[in-house]
Each structure stands twice: as C-alpha cells, then as structure tokens.
Amino acid sequence: MKPQIASILTILSLFTSASLLANEPIQPIPTKAEVNELQSELGKKLYFDPRLSKSGFISCNSCHNLSMGGTDNLKTSIGHNWQQGPINSPTVLNSTFNIAQFWDGRAKDLKEQAGGPIGNPKEMASNHDLAVKVISSIPAYVEEFKLAFSSSKVDIDKITTAIAEFEKTLITPNSRFDQWLAGKKEAITLQEKAGYELFKTSGCVACHNGVAIGASTYQKMGVIKPYKTENNAKGRFSVTGKEADKFVFKVPTLRNIELTYPYFHDGNASSLTEAVNIMGNIQLGKEFTKEEASKIVAFLKTLTGDQPSFKMPILPPSNNTTPKPDPFGK
C-alpha cells in the first residue's frame, strides 16, 4: 500500500471510531485514575488491614476481594462472628463511577462508604474510635499519614479518605468491548456483537449504560413483574422512607460481570444466563430464547477489563500500645 493511501485509511478509520463511539450508549472506561498517590498507597495498606475489624481477621479485602473481581463471590457476606450479611457485597471495582455507594445508595461517596463496614456490628464490628486508636498506635502508619496528609493526627476522616483514594484506582480499562468501542473491530466476535445489539434493542441499555454500564440510576427491581425473594432488603425505601422507593436499588455495573457472581442484591442468580433471563422477564417483560440469552451472555463476558495490578502490601506491625484484636469476645 502506498504511504498516502495508508494515511488516508488511518484517518478514515479514526473518524469511524470516533463516530462509532459517540453513537454508543456505553462509553469506554478511563485508563487511569487521578488520585493523590501518597494517600492511595496508604489507603491500599488500610484496605488490606484486618486490624480495622474487632476480630483482627476481616479487612475491606475480605468481602471486596481484589483477586476475585472485587467481591467475595458469596450470596451474602460473612461478617464478625460468622454472621450472615443481609445483602450481596457489590464489587469495589469501578465503584468510583457509582452514583452513590451501597445497593440503596445510602453513602454519597467512597469515603462515606468506607466508614460503614468498620463500625457495623455485623461486618467488621469495630468502631471509629477503636480503629483510630489501632492505626495511630503504629508509628509507621503515623509517618505515612504525615506524608500523605501533612498531619500526623490520625482520624477516621483521614482513614476513610485514604481508603477511598485507593478505591478510586480500582478501575478496569481495556476490556474487549472497550477495545471494540475504540475501533478495534476484531476485538469481539460476531456472536458477542449480536449480543450487544440485542442488549440494546431489548432495552437492557436503558439502565445499563454509560461508563460503568449501570451504576448511574436507581431502578425498581421488578418493573413489569414483582421480584420474588426471601431477602429483606427494601432498597431506597430505607433511605427515603418513601413507599415508591420500595425495592428500588442502584443499578449494578456490568463491568467485570463474569467475575462478580452471584448476581442481584440477594445473590440469588448464580449464573449470567439466569440473571439475564430474570432481568428480561421482570424488568422488560421479555422471554429470551436460549439463543438470545446466550448471545447477551457472550456480550457480557466481553466487559471484563484489566484487573487491578499491584504488589501485595506489607503492613506495619502492631506493638505493645496497639489495642489487641478480640475475635472471640470477652
């Protein structure tokens, strides 16, 4: 090919990509997060530190395991003293794009969310005062707070700020679907492409759109038909008290959905096929054929991006002044 023709083709292909992108209801995820590096590095340690729990056994990573799609892959989580959690742990991956945090959106951002499980008696079962005492007893941590916040005073505000700053880095770019969005036609198969078309024409995209392919609105679970579950969660109702908000939940992100099983707020759908069929049924009034469902599932599996890649943090040790873990109660 002559150089000039190649250049023209390149320019044309860039035009095509740009217009392709602009017309799609799903947008590629940014490749890098803008964060305060020192706070994020400190937050990574805190995220993995089980000393934020009463038992000294449960860390943020226990239920939002970064080796497993930022979830625990359980229907509902295991908390302090093996208590069964009330709801499925949502993934921490790409959670910086969420409209708010928790299924019911009761925390406005990652920082507010991070304080929740630490003090929840069914989760980490510590409290903010104790968490601050533990962390501030450890000189290497205090030194890091000093560097990251220009103040060596450890408080819950700084602890949760640091954790949130780390969580903002947990974005997963470069999924095959994002590559396709960027113009790399061969990044997805015809089957996957057909699944995406079906995803759009069936109406899934009405809620699952944007950068996170969801996570930007609250929607009723059971628009067309009621959703049957033993789970007691009432969704936004618990936050607003409004009858209309009963069973209204934050739409979950579909990014990395192959990794974040089981599905729904009750974790009752163990497979993607099951989840797609139930969603079609109760949200859209559709009965997908086996072939249709498998196309949509094929598309969904193109949404797995690059997983977080970092060195496992080494935590500074406790000392004689550190409050001791209390796993078995006193």
Added chain:
Amino acid sequence: MKPQIASILTILSLFTSASLLANEPIQPIPTKAEVNELQSELGKKLYFDPRLSKSGFISCNSCHNLSMGGTDNLKTSIGHNWQQGPINSPTVLNSTFNIAQFWDGRAKDLKEQAGGPIGNPKEMASNHDLAVKVISSIPAYVEEFKLAFSSSKVDIDKITTAIAEFEKTLITPNSRFDQWLAGKKEAITLQEKAGYELFKTSGCVACHNGVAIGASTYQKMGVIKPYKTENNAKGRFSVTGKEADKFVFKVPTLRNIELTYPYFHDGNASSLTEAVNIMGNIQLGKEFTKEEASKIVAFLKTLTGDQPSFKMPILPPSNNTTPKPDPFGK
C-alpha cells in the same frame, strides 16, 4: 587510597567476613529459592484462593497472611464458622527450613502440611475430593496445571505440590542481622550487638540457631520449670504417643519475630519482652534484668528480612459447573 591497598583491604575484609560468618551459630538465609516457577505461580493463586474452603471465604492466606509476617497475629486462628483454633498459626515465612511442619511436626514437609487445613473441619472445612472438583471445574486452572505438571489431571497431590512450591519462595533475606553476618558492621547497633552476645551467652542459641534461628529441633516447653497454660496442645506426644514427648514442640523460627506476634504455641505472650522473659525463666532458669531483656529484644528486631514481594494474584472465575461455596451450612 592507592588501588593496591584498597584491593588488599577488600580481600582482608572478605576474610574477616568469612571467618566471622563461620564462627557464628546463626547463618544468613539464602537470597533466593530454587523452585519450579510454573508450579510456584500456580501455587500462589491456590494459596490465595478461598474456594479451597467449604465457605469460599478462607484461604491459606487468611491465617498465614503474607501482608502480616505470614501469620494472622491472633492467639489462635479463626476457622470455618468462626471456630476457635486450638493453636497459634505459625508463620509460613521461611517454613521451607523447618525440620517438619505444624508445631508438633506431624507433617513431614510443606506439601503434606498444605493438605491439612483444607480438609480440617475446624479450619477450611472442605475435603480433598471437593477441593479437586472445584479447581478442576475452572478451565484456566486446568490449563495452568497442564503447563506446570505436563498433565491436565488436577488432583490433591498436584494442588499441594504447587502450594508448597510457592511457599518455598517465601524466604526473607537481607535482615539487618544477615547484613551484619555478611560483614556490614554498621548494620546493627551496639545495643543490638550486645543483645546478640547475651542471646548466645545465656543459652538461647542452643535451640535458636542455624539458618532459621530455630525450626531445626523439637524441645520441651518448660525445661527448667513447667509452662502454665490453658491450651490443650500436647506437642510431639500427639504424634509419637511417648510420655517423654509431652509438651515437646518444634522450636519456632525467630526470623521476622517482630511481625509474628503473639508468641508461643498458645499465643499467650503478646510482646517480645514477655516472650524473652518467659523463655529465660522456664527454659534457662534465668531472670533477665529489664536491661538484658531489652537488649535481647533489640537483637530480635534485627531479624526482620525482606518480606515477600509479588503482585497480588488474580484468580480465574468459577462457572456453572463449579461446586458452590457453602458458608452457612445446609
């Protein structure tokens, strides 16, 4: 300095180092492990995979946390259903140098040890058949077994071989004490050096010697005076049935001892000072002065080496054929 004189001094200093090293009862730890890389990489994933437990929540790393000195820093561990473990979790760091595994030495090597907790109803509460079913249901794992073992047949022998191969890499070279052993005089302070002298002259070194500074013999806990504890562990007696083996335990390694609190098989000593005083008392019939104990503690803190440094592994997802975790019983 003239080049020749510098050379002569270098040679002299090497001689000094070599002879220094040869005369010391503690030997530096190797800087690198010889392992099968593919098996070790696979083993790293398995080490972090909670699907080897019945609940899907507990992995090897839960109780031998590589962010925390290869321990859980609890008196005794938390097992399936929050059961309280019978004994303190020993560090996995440098465990390749142990004479045998577990406090009572009931497993001859790391491979045999790795199979224990998986099937122990008080620990991971799975069983070997189920573990094999889980892992072999995951195509990406099967592919890795094929590469690492030239056979895609997953069995417990290969699972535990891979985990052991990874654990062999968990050695911690380059502690300040090892640097001193290698001839770098300024690597430890006078106080720490004095502590080491006291450690030798007091007799600690009789059991805590060699590459792992312990871990090479079994000794009675309570040589001079009986050790008082509520803990029921009987040590080697449970393996041999010999009366003389009652309360005889594997001598723990002192490497990274600052990180592997609390101490002893019952985890009853929460500080190094407490541990040193009790050991002096019941093993050596000595009452260390406050100053002596603090010198020995200062020496012990020079034994912290480079901690494991690797990227947190990403685990391949389960699928519809993978047996489901069962955290809350059926």
